[in-house]
Amino acid sequence: MRVTKAFANSREREKVKREYLPFYHQSRDALSMMQGVKKYHYINLAKAENRFTGLYSGERQTANEQQLGALIILQQIESAVFNEIDNPTEAIREVGRRINALSDLIATNKTNNNLRTR
Structure with a gap:
C-alpha cells in the first residue's frame, strides 16, 4: 500500500513540476529581453523567489508541491511586471514589492481565517 501511495x-508531483518549467522560462525570457539586464538581476530574482518559498539555493529539485505552486504564481507575477516595466532594476524592485504584498495577504488571511471555501 505504501509503495502504491x-x-x-x-505522479502528482511530476504534474506540478511540468507546469513549473514553462513559467520559469517565460519569466526569465521576459527579463532577458530588457536592455541593461545583468547577472545580478537574475540572482536577486531567484533570491526573492527562494525567500518567499522557503527554499535555499539549489533546493528547487526537492521542493514540495506547495513550494512549486508558489513558484508558479511568482513567475506569473514576474512575467506581468517584466511586460509592464522595461528597466530591469525597477522591475526587480516591483517584483519584490508584489511578492511582499502577496506574503502580507497570505499572512493576513491565515491569521483571520478569511479563506473562502465552496
Missing part, C-alpha cells in the same frame, strides 16, 4: 504522490 508513493508512486501516486510521485
